[in-house]
Amino acid sequence: DxxxxxxxxxxxxxxxxxxxxxxxxxxxINKYLNWYQQKLGEAPKLLxxxxxxxxxxxxxxxxxxxxxxxxxxxxxxxxxxxxxxxFCFQHNSWPWTFGGGTxxxxx
Amino acid sequence: QVQLQQSGAELxxxxxxxxxxxxxSGYTFTSYYISWIKQTTGQGLEYIGYIxxxxxxxxxxxxxxxxxxxxxxxxxxxxxxxxxxxxxxxSAVYYCARGSGYDxxxxxxxxxxx
Numbered sequence: 760d761x762x763x764x765x766x767x768x769x770x771x772x773x774x775x776x777x778x779x780x781x782x783x784x785x786x787x788i789n790k791y792l793n794w795y796q797q798k799l800g801e802a803p804k805l806l807x808x809x810x811x812x813x814x815x816x817x818x819x820x821x822x823x824x825x826x827x828x829x830x831x832x833x834x835x836x837x838x839x840x841x842x843x844x845x846f847c848f849q850h851n852s853w854p855w856t857f858g859g860g861t862x863x864x865x866x
Numbered sequence: 867q868v869q870l871q872q873s874g875a876e877l878x879x880x881x882x883x884x885x886x887x888x889x890x891s892g893y894t895f896t897s898y899y900i901s902w903i904k905q906t907t908g909q910g911l912e913y914i915g916y917i918x919x920x921x922x923x924x925x926x927x928x929x930x931x932x933x934x935x936x937x938x939x940x941x942x943x944x945x946x947x948x949x950x951x952x953x954x955x956x957s958a959v960y961y962c963a964r965g966s967g968y969d970x971x972x973x974x975x976x977x978x979x980x
Contacts, residue, residue: 854927857911
């Protein structure tokens with residue numbers, strides 16, 4: 760199985776900060792990488808699909824990049840509603856797998 | 867708008883089975899497969915498998931073969947997942963999702979306890 764390693768696992772930041780979350784795959788996943796945000800007690804919500812495609816309705820402060828084994832989610836200017844846990848997910852090689860999550864908390 | 871409405875929480879005894887439903891609306895049901903995902907505090911998110919809503923064909927993560935059975939009823943735009951021979955390790959929140967995760971159901975908490 761492809762291992763998805765997210766870093767950092769915990770990120771403390773302030774409103775207005777630029778934030779980056781990284782996801783490293785154990786093999787090339789050909790940009791089949793999604794990013795999700797999850798808030799406590801809710802289902803994950805898709806932010807970015809296939810590395811850099813912004814899901815409908817998601818603010819443009821979210822962006823994604825990467826290729827091969829290394830991928831990044833960037834939030835250009837953190838807003839109060841952005842705090843929560845972020846997951847990456849690869850759907851290139853079976854079985855599809857998730858990263859362990861990055862908890863983004865208020866500094 | 868797209869909605870995936872899952873059935874309610876389940877409390878089950880070890881060795882028993884449960885069947886969770888996922889009713890889709892707001893899009894053409896047979897245009898997207900339905901994925902199933904398990905979430906626990908310890909193991910995080912695990913992808914169980916998916917079902918082709920048009921053909922009924924399935925693809926399972928090896929880890930969940932024999933544990934999960936995915937089915938679909940096209941007439942009601944509903945997908946189902948049966949979990950069998952339950953153990954405490956099956957206690958989790960289970961989600962359905964459209965395609966590779968475009969939209970998610972609200973999740974079903976399954977608790978396995980004697």
